[in-house]
Amino acid sequence: MIGQHGYIFGQRALTGGTNVMQYLTLALFFILAVWIQAVDIEVWPLFPLSESDREQCRSEIYCQGPLLATVQSSDLFIDCKRFVDMPGKYSEDIIVKNFAKLPKNASKDAVMGFVTDNFERPGHDLRVVVPGDWIEEPPSIKKIKNHRLREFALAVHSKWKALVRMVDPEKTCQECASSVLKLPHPFVVPGGRFRELYYWDTFWILEGLYVSGMCETAHMNIKNFQWMIKTYGFIPNGSRTYYLNRSHPPLFTMMVRRYMDQCVPLKEQSQYIKEILPYLDQEYMFWDKFRSVKLMNPTDPKRPFRMSRYHADTNLPRPESFLQDVLSAQTNGLSTDARKRLFQQIATGAESGWDFSSRWFNGSATNFTSIVTSNIIPVDLNSIMYRNEMILADFHDLGGTPASSKRYGERAQNRLEGIKTYLWKKDEWIDYDFVRKVSMNSEKTFVVSNLAALWYGAFSAAELSPTAIERMLQKYWHVLWGYPGGIPIGEVSSGQQWDFPNVWAPIQLHFINVFEALASKLPDGGAFWKRRAVDVAQKLINTTYCGYHNYKQFFEKYHAQVVGEPGGGGEYIVQDGFGWTNGVILTVLDRGREETDQETGQEEVAFRKRERTKSIASWIDQHPFLSLSILIFVFLLLSFLVTLIKVAPYDPVGSRSMSGILRQPTPALLTPHIGDDPAILV
Numbered sequence: 001m002i003g004q005h006g007y008i009f010g011q012r013a014l015t016g017g018t019n020v021m022q023y024l025t026l027a028l029f030f031i032l033a034v035w036i037q038a039v040d041i042e043v044w045p046l047f048p049l050s051e052s053d054r055e056q057c058r059s060e061i062y063c064q065g066p067l068l069a070t071v072q073s074s075d076l077f078i079d080c081k082r083f084v085d086m087p088g089k090y091s092e093d094i095i096v097k098n099f100a101k102l103p104k105n106a107s108k109d110a111v112m113g114f115v116t117d118n119f120e121r122p123g124h125d126l127r128v129v130v131p132g133d134w135i136e137e138p139p140s141i142k143k144i145k146n147h148r149l150r151e152f153a154l155a156v157h158s159k160w161k162a163l164v165r166m167v168d169p170e171k172t173c174q175e176c177a178s179s180v181l182k183l184p185h186p187f188v189v190p191g192g193r194f195r196e197l198y199y200w201d202t203f204w205i206l207e208g209l210y211v212s213g214m215c216e217t218a219h220m221n222i223k224n225f226q227w228m229i230k231t232y233g234f235i236p237n238g239s240r241t242y243y244l245n246r247s248h249p250p251l252f253t254m255m256v257r258r259y260m261d262q263c264v265p266l267k268e269q270s271q272y273i274k275e276i277l278p279y280l281d282q283e284y285m286f287w288d289k290f291r292s293v294k295l296m297n298p299t300d301p302k303r304p305f306r307m308s309r310y311h312a313d314t315n316l317p318r319p320e321s322f323l324q325d326v327l328s329a330q331t332n333g334l335s336t337d338a339r340k341r342l343f344q345q346i347a348t349g350a351e352s353g354w355d356f357s358s359r360w361f362n363g364s365a366t367n368f369t370s371i372v373t374s375n376i377i378p379v380d381l382n383s384i385m386y387r388n389e390m391i392l393a394d395f396h397d398l399g400g401t402p403a404s405s406k407r408y409g410e411r412a413q414n415r416l417e418g419i420k421t422y423l424w425k426k427d428e429w430i431d432y433d434f435v436r437k438v439s440m441n442s443e444k445t446f447v448v449s450n451l452a453a454l455w456y457g458a459f460s461a462a463e464l465s466p467t468a469i470e471r472m473l474q475k476y477w478h479v480l481w482g483y484p485g486g487i488p489i490g491e492v493s494s495g496q497q498w499d500f501p502n503v504w505a506p507i508q509l510h511f512i513n514v515f516e517a518l519a520s521k522l523p524d525g526g527a528f529w530k531r532r533a534v535d536v537a538q539k540l541i542n543t544t545y546c547g548y549h550n551y552k553q554f555f556e557k558y559h560a561q562v563v564g565e566p567g568g569g570g571e572y573i574v575q576d577g578f579g580w581t582n583g584v585i586l587t588v589l590d591r592g593r594e595e596t597d598q599e600t601g602q603e604e605v606a607f608r609k610r611e612r613t614k615s616i617a618s619w620i621d622q623h624p625f626l627s628l629s630i631l632i633f634v635f636l637l638l639s640f641l642v643t644l645i646k647v648a649p650y651d652p653v654g655s656r657s658m659s660g661i662l663r664q665p666t667p668a669l670l671t672p673h674i675g676d677d678p679a680i681l682v
């Protein structure tokens with residue numbers, strides 16, 4: 001771009017008559033352009049936005065102010081999110097004026113009347129769309145031989161039709177108030193109360209879409225993220241104005257990498273990288289500029305470690321959980337400043353995606369005044385950033401910008417050393433509180449993020465051998481394999497949703513990947529770890545399958561101790577849908593085709609037998625008289641045959657006797673059909 005400007009300038013300079021000054025200016029521009037390319041990463045973004053430029057949520061309805069406070073404090077709905085998802089029937093100005101007409105201390109009924117008069121139901125400004133690339137039976141699902149699992153996968157696959165949304169401009173007037181971000185393309189929502197696009201959820205949703213053969217829908221989500229980066233300079237938590245002051249775990253670069261591998265033909269990949277890189281650089285810049293903390297490097301103080309933290313840009317209650325946040329502050333009688341700090345820390349907890357977890361508290365997780373998310377250097381976030389830096393180094397290399405590639409490589413190396421210095425504790429990684437300068441979680445209660453560096457490969461393979469990883473995993477045997485419902489998020493039971501006993505599908509997939517990768521690195525082929533991966537996969541399928549059969553729902557989280565039961569805790573009831581659960585189920589079923597195939601014989605035979613029995617039973621049910629007549633007829637026939645055998649002369653050879661014939665095994669019956677189930681021999 002800079003080169004292009006230089007060229008145009010040069011054209012004008014040449015046509016307007018050449019002079020030394022013009023050449024000098026041209027040369028100066030050229031030098032500037034080269035310098036800009038060479039200095040630090042800070043100058044890369046294509047869409048530079050200063051702190052003050054960055055759009056904040058200023059809406060008096062959806063973000064802050066007396067209207068929001070009055071409606072939410074009136075406790076009209078079970079879930080505060082309901083109100084901030086309601087589009088207005090009029091513009092914000094008109095609604096605010098209508099609100100001013102309400103008397104001070106208006107009754108609950110009066111506030112409800114105001115809401116009904118001025119707002120539509122949540123989701124009114126969104127349209128459900130059936131994605132164009134959705135087909136009844138995608139080839140990869142057809143290939144699942146096990147009948148029940150195939151049907152299960154199809155049930156999950158059919159959920160995409162209910163989870164894809166589009167902003168619907170026709171439903172509301174142009175200037176009507178709404179918290180919806182006007183995404184240009186269709187997007188996949190998690191489901192239930194989550195009616196908008198969610199940043200990190202989308203990673204696992206896309207994984208499921210690949211199994212469903214829906215590259216186009218996956219691409220639409222990616223393009224929406226590109227639009228967000230261009231419009232806001234970063235990717236918010238979700239596509240609502242009230243999420244504009246925080247992001248989510250930064251998985252976009254990894255999503256793009258996977259999308260490219262899955263959907264972009266090899267010969268188009270280098271062009272695709274060139275197109276997408278400015279967006280990835282910009283996202284990286286956001287995290288680097290607004291979420292970095294420099295930590296002392298003891299071996300080289302001039303080269304501090306640049307580590308990441310979560311840090312929401314607000315000190316107000318979260319609009320979608322307004323009452324909870326205000327009550328947390330009130331019950332603890334906090335000063336104005338302390339309230340602001342509390343709200344900032346809570347919103348930061350939401351940015352982490354783990355909202356909420358005992359991980360973020362330096363006291364009891366039931367008392368929000370001890371939440372310190374912003375003060376923590378989290379293992380998972382820094383592992384994600386490390387992986388992003390590695391991918392960006394690779395992309396710049398492929399995209400023909402080796403200097404940038406080198407800089408990202410150096411960043412990755414710096415972070416790796418930082419992780420080792422501050423987070424690594426003998427045989428796991430532990431979050432670090434850089435304010436108090438202590439490791440979190442001093443009681444040594446296990447939380448799965450202590451192994452998150454394994455999920456993203458953020459450790460030095462030279463220093464951590466496969467055997468050391470095996471030891472590390474075996475130490476937590478009771479958590480990783482001790483529960484029938486899968487791997488719980490940790491051992492602490494606090495009542496928060498990112499604590500025991502909740503099992504989250506994405507975490508199961510992380511561990512399946514780790515065990516598979518470990519197996520591939522072991523000299524004996526890693527049969528043991530392959531089995532462990534299958535074990536986790538099997539538990540995920542068992543619990544989601546039973547959950548679906550018992551409740552006809554795909555839950556957002558499950559219970560570690562009771563197969564098929566939803567998880568709980570936190571500030572809203574467990575949701576049905578559910579984007580990332582569906583994505584992980586499809587991925588696991590697709591990958592585990594080998595394993596499920598081995599069981600196909602027995603499974604299929606047992607299934608068909610049950611189906612046959614069921615259909616015979618239902619036929620009898622429908623034709624009671626006919627069935628009775630057949631029964632009497634068979635009885636009479638048998639009695640007649642028995643009498644006949646009794647009176648027939650004894651034949652010692654047996655070849656022609658009835659009983660002899662009945663004993664003759666026919667080759668067809670001896671050949672096990674599908675599987676060796678003895679049931680088929682009858």
Ligand SMILES: OC[C@H]1O[C@H](O[C@H]2O[C@H](CO)[C@@H](O)[C@H](O)[C@H]2O)[C@H](O)[C@@H](O)[C@@H]1O
Nearest residue numbers: 190194198201237320321350353354355
């Ligand atoms: O409304 C409360 C919070 O809800 C979201 O968090 C939870 O759901 C998200 C969507 O599935 C998920 O990404 C997150 O990990 C969950 O904890 C939302 O992301 C929060 O910002 C919000 O405060």
